[in-house]
Amino acid sequence: MKIRFVLSFLCVLTLGLLVGWPRGFHTLTSKIPANYSYWSRSGQVTILMWHWPFGKSSSLQGDVCWDLYRIPNCKLVDQRSLFPFADVVVFHNRELSQGTEKLPLHLPRPRGQRWAWMTLESPAHNGDLYQYANIFNMTITHRRDADISIPYGERLPKKAEGHLAEDIPQNKSFLACWVVSNYRAHHRRTQVYKELSARIPVKVYGRWANTPLAISALLPTISRCYFYLAFENSIAKDYITEKLWRNAYQGGAVPVVLGPPLEDYKAVAPPNSFIHVDEFASVKDLAKYLQQLAEDKKRYSEYFTWKRQWKVKLYTDWKERVCKICSQYNSLPQEKIYSDLQAWNKANNS
Ligand SMILES: *[C@@H]1O[C@H](CO)[C@@H](O)[C@H](O)[C@H]1NC(C)=O
Ligand SMILES: *[C@@H]1O[C@H](CO)[C@@H](O)[C@H](O)[C@H]1NC(C)=O
Numbered sequence: 076m077k078i079r080f081v082l083s084f085l086c087v088l089t090l091g092l093l094v095g096w097p098r099g100f101h102t103l104t105s106k107i108p109a110n111y112s113y114w115s116r117s118g119q120v121t122i123l124m125w126h127w128p129f130g131k132s133s134s135l136q137g138d139v140c141w142d143l144y145r146i147p148n149c150k151l152v153d154q155r156s157l158f159p160f161a162d163v164v165v166f167h168n169r170e171l172s173q174g175t176e177k178l179p180l181h182l183p184r185p186r187g188q189r190w191a192w193m194t195l196e197s198p199a200h201n202g203d204l205y206q207y208a209n210i211f212n213m214t215i216t217h218r219r220d221a222d223i224s225i226p227y228g229e230r231l232p233k234k235a236e237g238h239l240a241e242d243i244p245q246n247k248s249f250l251a252c253w254v255v256s257n258y259r260a261h262h263r264r265t266q267v268y269k270e271l272s273a274r275i276p277v278k279v280y281g282r283w284a285n286t287p288l289a290i291s292a293l294l295p296t297i298s299r300c301y302f303y304l305a306f307e308n309s310i311a312k313d314y315i316t317e318k319l320w321r322n323a324y325q326g327g328a329v330p331v332v333l334g335p336p337l338e339d340y341k342a343v344a345p346p347n348s349f350i351h352v353d354e355f356a357s358v359k360d361l362a363k364y365l366q367q368l369a370e371d372k373k374r375y376s377e378y379f380t381w382k383r384q385w386k387v388k389l390y391t392d393w394k395e396r397v398c399k400i401c402s403q404y405n406s407l408p409q410e411k412i413y414s415d416l417q418a419w420n421k422a423n424n425s
Contacts, residue, residue, distance in 0.1 A: 121157070123155070146398045161188060162187070190210060208417070210413070212410075215397075222403075247301050250300070250302065250365065252278045267352055302350070303322060331351075
């Protein structure tokens with residue numbers, strides 16, 4: 076009797092170790108049906124995060140995509156033991172390029188499983204991708220032409236036309252503000268800043284200016300400025316970051332943008348919500364324009380009328396970005412292979 080008990084205990088223990096206990100055993104038994112393929116039959120898409128971006132994991136308890144984002148039939152998992160059951164396996168590029176994570180090239184890839192390459196960095200910061208030829212089936216990036224586009228933010232139409240008065244920020248103390256920690260002489264934005272600040276006052280914050288801003292002080296500080304220099308540190312297709320979407324729009328300053336071409340901004344940002352550096356023949360003209368605009372309350376306020384019809388949504392959570400795969404899963408191409416990811420990454424790199 077005793078021996079049988081001990082034997083069955085050992086049996087359970089071995090099983091537990093095989094399926095990844097203690098890390099995975101509890102979750103496997105409590106949340107995942109014994110017959111995992113039941114899910115695919117019920118039309119559920121299983122997404123495996125092979126590793127978490129920047130090593131920051133997050134709870135996947137419950138039906139995350141539905142509970143948080145109202146995206147149905149989407150199962151987000153991060154247990155590698157579920158690799159054989161995953162419809163999509165997501166690899167965040169940073170850890171691959173740093174060598175802290177590796178692709179499971181030794182594992183047989185189930186038929187129909189897609190491998191997704193995910194990054195929010197500009198092409199210049201993704202490292203060499205030559206070794207990833209003929210491996211990935213999907214791209215998940217900020218680019219509009221990625222299979223799953225995950226912008227830093229987006230404009231959404233408002234359901235009801237809103238009131239404007241309270242949306243026009245008052246109490247401005249500075250003409251133009253710039254927050255910069257990564258100051259490089261060769262950046263185009265540095266040249267523009269230098270020329271601009273020679274003509275109009277530009278208040279500079281951030282590590283470079285020895286006036287670091289706590290994250291809690293960022294938006295209140297920006298709100299004191301007529302214009303916020305939303306200058307990207309890399310100039311690349313669709314590379315429009317939280318400098319525009321969060322800092323400028325939430326801070327309530329009119330963004331002066333430098334980054335991808337005007338058309339890229341027009342395609343995604345609210346109409347008449349920003350000033351693009353390239354709209355001017357020279358920085359001198361830009362400086363003059365900003366100065367005149369700040370003195371003309373009516374014309375300045377026109378840069379906020381978009382708020383009647385549009386609102387801005389920020390994307391900050393990797394779970395939401397990955398859940399988005401499910402909403403577009405059925406329109407993904409049947410078969411796709413990125414034969415030259417390096418070339419794709421650098422393509423249209425304006
Ligand atoms: C304007 O900003 C200053 C400095 O932050 C503050 O002391 C003052 O109370 C503000 N005035 C209004 C009307 O909000
Ligand atoms: C994904 O890529 C692999 C490797 O190139 C390929 O064998 C497989 O057919 C592709 N799958 C899909 C669904 O595109």
